[in-house]
Amino acid sequence: MSQEMTLAQVRQKTDVEVGFFSSASFELMQRVAKVFASSNIVPTQYRSEYTKGTGRSAQIIQNPNALANCIIAIGIAQRMRADILMVMQNLYIVEGRPSWSSVWIISAINLCGRFSPLKFEMRHLGEKEISYEETYWEDDKKQRRVKKTIIDDYECVAWATEKQTGDRLESIKVSVGMAVKEGWYQKTGSKWQTMPELMLRYRCASFFGKVYAPELLMGLSSAEEVADTIEITPDGEILGVTTEALRRQPIDVTPATTETEPQQITQSADVEITPTATGEGEDDTPAPVEAAPPGQQAAPDGTPAKGPPTTDEESLFGE
Incomplete structure (x- = not known):
């Protein structure tokens, strides 16, 4: 024993x-x-x-x-x-964010046993002119401008039948026009320009998995989706363009300043300065300029501008 x-x-x-x-x-x-x-x-x-x-x-x-x-x-x-x-x-x-390949997402959905094999419906929308906002950097500040481009638009939907109920489940509709407006299309080296039909299928599969089988993806996005939402500053810093990421870590677009010695103001030869009358016994030294509080810009006369301070997040989203 x-x-x-x-x-x-x-x-x-x-x-x-x-x-x-x-x-x-x-x-x-x-x-x-x-x-x-x-x-x-x-x-x-x-x-x-x-x-x-x-x-x-x-x-x-x-x-x-x-x-x-x-x-x-x-x-x-x-x-x-x-x-x-x-x-x-x-x-x-x-860039430190784990993500699944789109091929893995499609295979996981097909092999989970809850749905029929994932299928895709493509629709040709023809040639369109799309307006979109472009972000650029000027004087170390993030700026936006509206541009237009002409594309050959396609629309895609991923769908499958749920075996338990027999219902047809569909992803949201994804089009090349959406890719342009979201900023995916015009990124450097983007596959949306060279193989848009494949990218449409990949993105629809990712959206389908997030809605109907999030436990298969464990909350992770596709690698293509993460790459489309990465932004690089002029300094080479990687930024996520989601609102949640910006709220967690506000973007500092203020250029770095170094302490320098105060410069002396010299009178130019071609500028005539008229002295102002002062009372007897008064100091001729001009009053110091009041510095504007953080987040406010000083007015031309040196007084701080009125109104609540503007944060980086509000300036980016216009909130």
């Missing part, structure tokens, strides 16, 4: 699953993560070291975040009951 209990205890100790909340489970997860981090068939962000460049300029780069990235990917795969390597191959990191 004691021998059977011993075998049962040994079997119980060896049956450990990867996880975060026990020392044995987390140790096993780290061992599994090290195996993937040492492989060269996983994406670069999961490798402990990778080669950058070719030929004589090639150099080996150490990645200190590889083990942590692998552990997170293993946790996601465990929660989704999916293959770890498949998750790593389809989970992209776009």
